Amino acid sequence: NPIHVYSLRAELLQGASEAIDLGVIIDDKLRFTSHYASIAKKAHQRASLILRCFKCRDPVLLTKEYLVYVRPLLEYCSPVWAPVYIKDIALLESVQRRFTKRISGMNDLNYLQRLKTLNLETLEARRLKTDLLTMFKILNNLIAINFHDFFSMSTVANTRGHRFKLIKPVCKNNIRLFSFSCRRIDCWNSLPNSIIKASCKSLFKS
16 A cells, blocks of 8 residues: 555565565566566576586587576466567567577577477467466366366357357456466467367377
8 A cells, every 4th residue: 555654563664666476576567577587687697507518519408408497487487477568578589599599500590490490489389388278277177276266168159169168358458458367268269179178188288
């Protein structure tokens, strides 16, 4: 409450514009801009450290090191904070873009060609898949999250597609529109019935 002064044992408490919850930084406008900057900086530092510390220039080895030590920094808890603005997406993607360009033999290839050669995906595509997989697990009670806290099932049965279509709520602001419970509904509803009916999460993921 900005109009109230809080104190603890006669010590005044200063207001904060940001907070960290389980490693995710969120500001007082419910944005994750500082989080993007933080994880991108850490990932760049760790990627550079790998290239300096390993004498071997084998692309396979360096890619494995990247997958183990760098990419998890860029994907931890992504369903909560996944960016939607181009500048934020580009900021995170720049880590992988820069690292792959510094691998031996990759300098003359464009970004997508480097990913194909190294058998990698864009971080944006991986976040999309992570969101859809999380939705699948919520829908099938594979994680302890109440489905009705996030989604509502459509009752319209005479439309094309699968029978697990979700209702996209009316969003009056971007915070709601870009939240986990809204941003992937169109993509989810467009999935083929064969994928939605997958018997397990590993089959859905593949």
